[in-house]
Amino acid sequence: MSVMNDLIERGAVPEGYKVEIFDGRVIMTPQSPEQDWTVSDVKDAVKSAGIARERVFGDVLITFPGENDAAPDLTVIGLDADRRKNSYSCLDVLAVVEVASEPDDEKDYVRNVRKYGRYGIDVYLLADPFKKAVTLMTEPHSNGYGRAVEIPYGHPVSFTLATGERVTIDTSTFPARDVHQN
Template identity: 65%
Template structure:
């Protein structure tokens, strides 16, 4: 049993909070309305692109061999991805979307970039309500991503999955924080 499994089994996570164990550190942050609304918009765009709901996971545990698991704000998994209890394996992840809960969030901008890239998650989107910018990273490699594109809120963003699927996201209604 992992530390996260233990927390969940004991129902030790307060309602309205997201808990992650990252590099041995327990990070507990309240979910913001901006996070919820942004994830909802991306999820709606994915559904409009005919990605079935069974492949769209919000705050669901993803296991990384030899490392702490993660529960991204939104995860798109491959068709036929195997469920392991309440988690999925990182090898089945096609894309991850994160919405930072604070400005210049090191977890999303540094640690997750390295981790997701190292484990071959080919598409990583950070939708930042503080900077009002979407950062789309593709072409994963051992230390991160080879291609990084910044798109200001209000401009369309396209997630191109390795399966050939395309998710067109209208960011004009993405909420902002100051």
Template identity: 70%
Template sequence: MDDLLARDAVPEGYRVEIFDGEVIMTPQSPEQDWTVNEVRSAVRKAAVPRERVFGDVLVRFPGENDAAPDLTILAEGAERHGDSYDCMDVLAAVEVTSRPDDDKDYVRNVAKYARFGIDLYLIADPFKKLCTLMTEPHATGYAKVKEIPYGEPLTLRLITGERIEIDTSDFPVRD
């Protein structure tokens, strides 16, 4: 991944990840961008400092492929390593599916994020018009999984005590 980025081998408007040995290159849809912006706006309203919130920035997972969640919220004092951060500093990861029943977001990311102790994982799915909020990570997944239909309010409770209220009624949908 570092080599691709260093050579500017990523076309503008595309997102590239190496996941389980596969290079995944997808353009971001308008729905993904709008949804991430809605979540980011809610995070700012909750007064989480911008230095702790970013999108599509590399997160390092020791011994595994790195990831770049659509939106990441870090712990206070997270240390920057070049243009990346360590997964142990991630409090929450948000992903917006780019295709229906996205195996990467619903299966592989669930296992990986939980295994590395990311306390909160939110999937926003514009195809299902549904958010899936996962908490209480363990070795193979999350102990608590809650589905919130688009249009209903959603609250993210970080382990820091911060509460992020998200209005999902403006989340865009796809057919």
């Protein structure tokens, strides 16, 4: 059992916090209202695309063989995904959405790009309330993604999942956050 699994099973994650393990360190990050609101808007858009709620969730453990597990802000899984207690394999993940919790967050902009791409997650959408833009990454490969498009808040973002389902997200409701805001 991984450290992350152990924390989740024992209910040791304080409410309002996200816990992840990176480079052997446990990182606890409080979620901001902007993160919650953005994830909620994306979840609504994904469900409006006809994707069943059982395939869309946030902060649920995703296992990565030989690497630290993760609990993305929002995950969309395939039609035949196998639940393993309270987690899913990265091999079942079609898309991941993360919301940057700090400006130029290395975890989201570097480590997650490499990890999600290396494990073949087709779509990685990174919403950044500090830049007021989303970055849509597709064409995964061993070092990240072959295609990255930055789209300012206020413009729609669309992508097609490997299942053929098309998702369009209206980013005009995404909240911005001041870099100096605590």
